[in-house]
Each structure stands twice: as C-alpha cells, then as structure tokens.
Amino acid sequence: MNGGRLQAIFELGIAVWDRNAADIELLLTDMVMPGSANGLQLSRELLARKPELKVIYTSGYSSDLFGSDVKLREGVNYLPKPYLSHKLTAILANAFQGNGAEHHA
DSSP states (O other), X not given: OOHHHHHHHHHXXXXXXXXXXXXXOEEEEESBOSTTOBHHHHXXXXXXXXXXXXXXXXXXXXXXXXXXXSOOOBTTTEEESSOOHHHHHXXXXXXXXXXXXXXXX
C-alpha cells in the first residue's frame, strides 16, 4: 500500500472513531502496522480524545523492541502473538474489571 492510501485509511478510521467513541471502551491494537503508523501512535491519538479508554497492545515481536515509550506488561496491557483464545478472554476480562489495560501510552 502506498503512503497516501494508508493515510486515507487512517483518517477514515479516526472519522469512524469520532462517530462512535462514546460506545468504545477498549482499543486492542497491533504495535506494528503497515506504513508509518503504529499501535502506540494510534493509542495516543485516541487517548487524547478519550482519556479513559483502555488499551491492550499485541505483537508478534518481542515487547523489548518497543523501547520505554510505553510500559508493556504481558497479561495486563500486552498480549504477545500468537495467542490462544483463553489468553485473549483473560486479558479482556481483566481490563473490564479494572485490573489492567492502563489508560496511558
């Protein structure tokens, strides 16, 4: 995909977010995305609009590669790939019970 198309998709996604933000409580995002955007940038953009948003990051790469910009804690706000459905269910349950998915990036 070229950069212009990726930017258009990103902007469309933000427009969809803006129309539905009141109904969205949690963002599950991959840390690595095509083009120049990444999950950390996306979460920061959405947290600026809705600070109470819960965020869970996922990636097939080691969390060590993402530096200290965000505190990734496996089972709390980070779900390494590949993952089984029970791991996804557990991290989502923890987030909605207030035991994880911190609101900061």
